[in-house]
């Protein structure tokens with residue numbers, strides 16, 4: 198990230214001011230649009246990321262669009278999704294956050310053979326939880342995700358949530374050259390040991406966003422998905438008070454985030470309810486100030502000039518219905534510690550780890566994972582566990598566990614203030630985050646940092662859930 202980063206973001210801000218009036222990502226709430234069978238083709242394509250007047254970018258796309266088509270599924274009903282690979286590269290699809298059988302988890306060599314070019318694979322699973330999830334490749338992940346292969350997966354609540362409208366922002370981050378094409382250099386070693394491949398162009402639903410047009414007084418459910426390779430975001434809605442109703446798809450106690458900032462590491466999702474309490478005709482910035490020195494306006498909420506849709510704003514918060522998550526038995530839970538190690542240290546040195554830049558408990562699983570690599574630990578099927586995620590590095594890591602959602606218990610021993618579940622939890626440098634879950638899903642499950650460069654450079658391991666296991 199240097200000056201060109203700032204320059205491009207400025208140019209982007211200019212573009213967004215003039216890019217016109219299209220409504221972004223409007224979705225009508227309700228399960229009626231769910232469909233349990235889908236077919237997705239992964240193939241090279243083109244996308245107008247920076248608006249119709251500029252040259253299109255060569256991308257890799259699901260269903261010809263970036264992001265891929267938003268899949269809507271019904272909770273608790275079997276779904277079948279055919280994935281056809283028309284790339285020149287082996288691929289798989291991982292259904293991030295869905296608690297599904299190991300054979301459908303999309304990790305090549307561990308849960309399925311890779312889908313070769315020209316081949317297809319049928320993914321079949323029954324999503325147990327309603328919420329905001331997503332799908333992405335788990336093969337050659339840096340390039341495949343970085344070139345555009347990602348899409349949202351929404352599992353509908355059984356009855357519609359009482360909002361006026363629903364919006365989805367799938368946020369992606371691109372490193373574009375001045376000709377609008379994706380810059381080479383995926384897997385740069387130096388970057389991998391630092392913040393990862395952060396881009397210079399941020400899109401919402403595949404385009405540098407025009408204004409999001411809203412009506413005064415309306416209540417909107419906004420699903421936020423960070424589908425970037427490495428960019429961590431902290432979003433602030435100027436003039437508004439977003440209420441968080443779900444984290445990583447799982448309903449939480451409705452609450453306003455600390456300082457009004459919504460922290461979204463790569464792969465994380467937050468559902469908010471936004472009451473549009475701004476003035477008709479005005480525009481309000483949505484700012485990403487995770488890096489305070491590089492703060493930029495992601496998009497503007499642009500109010501229609503019309504009078505508010507209701508005389509008084511709605512007061513009652515929305516609480517989403519519970520998902521059928523097994524409650525961990527904290528009294529009986531065994532503790533396992535995962536120590537995150539490596540990366541560029543303050544003095545410029547690195548831990549001596551050979552080809553890998555990162556490790557968990559001294560071991561580095563690199564690339565997309567390896568068949569036959571011994572699990573870090575084995576958990577007994579049906580038992581409760583506390584995972585202590587201890588970050589001994591100088592960098593933050595969004596740590597993701599496959600096949601399960603966990604309850605977030607504490608940060609550095611301080612209990613988290615709200616009941617919340619997640620599948621990807623942000624661990625600050627020198628922080629220990631305790632999470633708990635029931636190991637109720639048998640299989641070999643990846644646990645990894647979702648900063649993709651960190652994952653592929655060693656910040657990844659396998660947890661085995663099986664019978665008669667022992668740490």
Ligand code: C2O
Nearest residue numbers: 291293464597643
């Ligand atoms: Cu979205 Cu293995 O991850």
Ligand code: CU
Nearest residue numbers: 293294598599
């Ligand atoms: Cu996952």
Ligand code: CU
Nearest residue numbers: 594646648651
């Ligand atoms: Cu990381």
